[in-house]
Amino acid sequence: MDGIIQLSSENQGFSYILPYIVLSIVLLLSQPFNQGRIGMIAISMAIAYWIIQERLQVPLSYGTTRIEFTLTAFLLPICMMATFIFPERRIFSKFGAGYLCILLFMFFWCWIITVHFADNDMTEIWQTYLLNIPEISPLPVIVVLYSIVMCGLSAIFVLTRSNNTDLASYTCLLYSSLTFSLFSVDYISSTMFSIAGLLLLLYIISASHELAFIDQLTGIPGRRALESEMKHLGRTYTIAMLDVDHFKKFNDTYGHDTGDDVLKLVASIMAQTGGNAKVYRYGGEEFTVLFKGKTAKQSLEYLEELREDIADYDLIIRDTSTRPKDNKEGQAKRGKANKTKVVNVTISIGVADSEDLRKPQLVIKAADEALYRAKEGGRNCVSE
Numbered sequence: 001m002d003g004i005i006q007l008s009s010e011n012q013g014f015s016y017i018l019p020y021i022v023l024s025i026v027l028l029l030s031q032p033f034n035q036g037r038i039g040m041i042a043i044s045m046a047i048a049y050w051i052i053q054e055r056l057q058v059p060l061s062y063g064t065t066r067i068e069f070t071l072t073a074f075l076l077p078i079c080m081m082a083t084f085i086f087p088e089r090r091i092f093s094k095f096g097a098g099y100l101c102i103l104l105f106m107f108f109w110c111w112i113i114t115v116h117f118a119d120n121d122m123t124e125i126w127q128t129y130l131l132n133i134p135e136i137s138p139l140p141v142i143v144v145l146y147s148i149v150m151c152g153l154s155a156i157f158v159l160t161r162s163n164n165t166d167l168a169s170y171t172c173l174l175y176s177s178l179t180f181s182l183f184s185v186d187y188i189s190s191t192m193f194s195i196a197g198l199l200l201l202l203y204i205i206s207a208s209h210e211l212a213f214i215d216q217l218t219g220i221p222g223r224r225a226l227e228s229e230m231k232h233l234g235r236t237y238t239i240a241m242l243d244v245d246h247f248k249k250f251n252d253t254y255g256h257d258t259g260d261d262v263l264k265l266v267a268s269i270m271a272q273t274g275g276n277a278k279v280y281r282y283g284g285e286e287f288t289v290l291f292k293g294k295t296a297k298q299s300l301e302y303l304e305e306l307r308e309d310i311a312d313y314d315l316i317i318r319d320t321s322t323r324p325k326d327n328k329e330g331q332a333k334r335g336k337a338n339k340t341k342v343v344n345v346t347i348s349i350g351v352a353d354s355e356d357l358r359k360p361q362l363v364i365k366a367a368d369e370a371l372y373r374a375k376e377g378g379r380n381c382v383s384e
Contacts, residue, residue, distance in 0.1 A: 008187035015190045019049050022197030029204045030091045037083040037165040038207075039091030040099045041172055042200055044079040045193060047103065048072055048176060052189045060138055064114045067122075070130065071110045073143055073180040077150040079103065080169045088165070137181040147177040164203045171199045215281040217260060218267035226280040226288055230360040233292065238299040238353040239360070240289040241367040242270070242306075245346045245379040247285040254317055262315065262345055269309050275302040288364075289349075296353040296384055303349050303382050310347050311380060317341045346380035 008015040023046045030039030051072050060066040082102055086095045126132075130140035137144050154170040175196040179189050213225035244250075244266060251259040263285065270279040270287060275298075280288040289306070291299045317340065350371025357363045374383035 008191060015187060015194070016053070019190060019193035019197050020046065022194060022201060023049070026197060026200045026204055027091065029201070029208075033204060033208045034088065034090055035164065035204055035207050036089045036091040036093065036096060037086065038168045038200060038204060039096065040083045040086070041080060041165075041168050042197070043099070044076060044103065045172055045176070045196060045200075047107075048076050049189060049193045052179070056183075064118050066126070067114050067117055068110070069138070069180070069183070070140060070143060071113065073139055073177075074146065075106050075110065076176050077147065077173055079106065080154070080173055081150070083165065083169065138183050139180050144181060147173075147181065151177055164207045168200055168203050171203075172196050215267075218264055218281050220267045220271060221278070221280045223280065223282055226282065226290070229278065229290065233354070233360055236293055236295060236354055237360075237363075238291040238294050238296050238351060239363045239367045240291075240299065240303055240349050240351045240382075241282065241364065241371045242266075242287040242289060242347050242349050243371055243375070244285040245348055245375075250345070258317055265313065265315060266310060266345065266347065269313065270306060272309075273302055273306050275299060277302060294353075295355060296351045299351065299353075300382060300384075303351060307347055307349060307380065307382060311344060313344065314342045315345060317343060348374040348379045349382040350374055351382060351384050 023042045026042040027039050027046075030036060030042065051068065055068050056065060056072075058065055060069055079102075082099065086099060089095045126140075130142065132138060132140045139147075151170070151173050154166070154173050157166040158170050175192040179192040182188050213221055213228070215222040244262060247259065247262070250262065263281075266287065267279070267281065270289065273279060273289060275291055275294060277299075278290045278292075280290070282288045289299075289303065291302070348371060350367045350369065350373065352363050352366035352370055354360075354363055357366055370383045374381050377383060
């Protein structure tokens with residue numbers, strides 16, 4: 001902290017505006033990347049930082065400063081949690097406007113409380129319900145405990161769900177709580193809010209990477225990630241094109257939801273392919289496996305193992321036709337086991353390497369031709 005304080009003191013002007021700059025960038029980037037909740041969090045942090053800089057840079061004993069300080073520390077976690085009642089949409093939308101209405105309501109409520117208690121003696125309240133221990137924090141003990149609980153709840157969300165909004169909420173709760181708890185430390189607000197803003201920016205960039213490179217259905221890298229990887233291949237590599245056999249017929253028979261489950265299953269098994277393989281969803285029911293530094297012959301054993309693992313996996317399909325139409329029918333069928341069916345999915349694989357073809361596009365084309373031969377040869381096989 002001593003080093004950070006010295007750096008901030010030597011750059012007071014920049015330290016003061018840095019949180020505004022970073023949080024504004026986060027807010028603007030949240031729009032194109034469809035990360036409205038992170039944008040909402042950035043707005044809350046910017047408002048809280050403005051209150052700290054414009055209203056709380058005097059001794060807490062002065063006027064209504066202590067009331068405003070306590071209310072800000074109490075309401076900021078609620079503002080963070082309020083983002084979860086909104087769907088993940090763009091910030092400049094009716095949902096963003098709804099969130100602003102919540103913030104305006106809280107601001108108006110705080111103003112009423114501040115005006116009400118401005119002329120009243122709150123000594124008894126500060127010495128009982130809102131007692132603070134100066135050696136620990138200028139915040140009342142009950143608010144410190146409240147902040148710890150809110151940070152703990154947010155941490156549980158991160159551990160159980162771990163999406164960008166959970167990470168953003170936890171980060172801002174943690175650093176804002178540290179700001180209010182250590183409020184007597186010089187430059188604590190500009191330091192902590194700058195760090196929180198930079199981490200929010202990192203989460204926005206991470207979200208944009210996922211949108212661009214990760215297939216949303218299967219959770220493995222998509223075609224764009226493959227095209228990016230193909231720019232950094234060495235002299236020796238193998239590309240295998242993989243296709244789910246009779247996928248259209250399977251989709252028509254069991255429905256698109258079951259078809260999506262098949263694609264997820266195939267992707268999850270592919271992700272365990274040996275030989276340091278990298279796997280991608282190429283499009284539709286077609287996937288790609290990339291082996292760097294290996295020839296086609298060296299890759300065959302891993303591809304055969306992958307083909308067998310998928311073919312041997314028993315996929316259980318529930319009979320949705322027996323679903324009850326109303327409560328009466330549901331009560332009649334309650335306790336009876338749903339009919340299930342076990343099916344197996346197979347794949348065909350075409351393989352080609354860079355031994356004779358130097359350009360990755362030509363290797364993919366050769367692998368596609370080999371895939372066609374595998375399908376013509378009876379499917380559920382690997383063809384070079």
